[in-house]
Amino acid sequence: MPEGALEIDRISKRYGDVVALDEMSLTVRSGEMLGFVGSNGAGKTTTMRIALGVLAADSGEVRYDDAPVDRTIRSRIGYMPEERGLYPKMKVLDQLQYLGELHGMERAEANRAANRWTERLELSERRDDQLQKLSLGNQQRVQLAAALIHDPAVLILDEPFSGLDPVAVEVMSTVLGEMRDRGVPVVFSSHQLELVQRLCDRVGIVRRGRMIADGTVEELRSSGPVRLNVHAPKAPDDWAEGLPGVKVESHQNGHTTLRLDEQADDQQVLRAALDTGPVHEFSRTRPSLTELFREAVTEEPDE
């Protein structure tokens, strides 16, 4: 049973003048699933590649179970690169067995695991087919099996859900959930934020090579701006102007959406609304992950 946490500790990487990662840090604990979000080019893939040792960092360290990740530990990581790829002309079972052996498994053991995973991912009938003869969805399943074949202690998956059909998304979610429940730290990047919100225990938002927000979905949502929806039919257009910490986002037919920052007092807003006449609705909403993400990555666009 894997027990360790994966820690990425202030890794930096530059390509000439381009800073790809700037002291990026993140921790995924045992039995935790972390969603890694950020716009394209923010540094997610680079972070994962460094964690895998496919790339070398300029500085910083990657640790598993408090020890720097070395070759032995690396071979226990399950990895799914963003650019999917296996040998197109190799048979499914041979391919998985080969990868298992490269990860240090005995031949027979790798063969058993390959059989088990093809069965689990409903690929039993395609075992002896060349990969290129499989549908795209099935190829993705083989790719997942390739990441799981050696019973990894850590899972690092780059965009595992992209290009999957809804059924495959369910299969993938279930399998990842099972791995997490067995104590494996799971980290995956995704642009499908609803999926991240639904599956992940924690979310890390990355921008320009830095982690700018990291916490449980609840934590992130409650730390974000609060919105109020007020329905006061008799209120004039400017009823909320001048209230401290309040910004009017929209006003239409007596429906007003307000955005409150930390210094705003919602009770003061309520009183101001009641002063205009009847109030039919006064509700507080938390931003969705999508909104949080949008704000996080669009804030101060030119630093």
Add this chain to the structure above:
Amino acid sequence: MKRTLHTVWLVARRELRTRVQTRAFVLGTLFMALLVLAFPVVTLFAGASNAPEDELSASDSTTRLGITQSANGLADPLERKAGVDRPAISVRKVADTETGKNLVREGELDGVVAGTPTAPELFVERHVFPHLERALTTITYNNQLDAEMSRSGLDPEAVRDRAGRGEVAIVSMGESQGAADGPMAGISDAEKAQRLIIAMISTFLLYMFLIMTGQMISQGVVEEKSSRVVEVLLSTIRSTELMAGKIVGIGLTGLIQFAVIGVLGFTAATATAVLTLPTFTVAGLLGWAVLWFLLGFTLYATMLAAASSLVSRQEDLQSVITPVIMLLIVPFFVGVSVLPTNPDGTTGTVLSMIPGFSPMLMPMRLALGGVPLWQGALSVVLSLVASAAVLWLGGRIYSNAVLRTGARVRLKDALRAS
């Protein structure tokens, strides 16, 4: 270390398996085997039509000789002179020259020796017995020498004894002493011709195999890059292990094919008597060819793997591997044009020791014979040194470039970046 070796072997095994199982490999081997088998057969027929000696020596291994009373002193030396791998000579006495000539016409004898031991005459239907001529020439020469020595008051036996003490050590590379029974000058024209043919064929085979396996290396490297599988692989093994495994696996694939065709070819040539060199000479030459295949392959395969890792698509491959392929083509043509006419010339000797040229030129020189041991050893050592340098450099280029997909990676960037 153990883990590394195991990983390299795993990669090599996959290469070997996936390649040997393809139809292209099986058909290619069959095709080349047929080609190699066809060659001696064709030569045999071609030879049969313009050189009847083959008919004779193939059907009748003993040359029957008549000898007149006056030339009787030649009978013993002639029978002794007939060596093991030359047609044996049987001698019988004939009454006089005319009787002997008639027997030759009737086909009872192959030739008649008349005249005296120092000035023999050989009567034959057609002159198709070079060995006979050789034997007679040598014997006559010795007889003449003995006669001259006696006339000058010397004891021929004592002189020969003293002369025999001067020793010439001739080490014929790659051949056991049985084949090295004489210096280059003692090698017959027929043997020289055979050696030349072997040299040309083995060099051509070597060239073809290096091109073919090189092609496999290039395509294999780019295939892994274009299918992106390389990233999955490199998440668990080192890039140098991947490269080494690939080179070993494809090298073995080529070697198997090379060995099958080489052994088949030489066996066929020996069986049809197109090739009459002793078996160990042939085995030695084959061994050298295999060694040089391995040396040349290591050098070229590493360069090709490194060059190929710079591009991500098969379409871009040609531009990066052409310079490397030129390093193979130029020595081949230089070798074919310079060596056969003058195998021991300075140009050939020097070039055959320069890495890059040596895998083409040295095997050819070795097949022609008469290469000093130190030259052979030096060229092997130089080639190994060059391979080590290329492996180090190529490994670096490969590691830096293999994960960069998209546009062609510049060589300078691949060498610099980490």
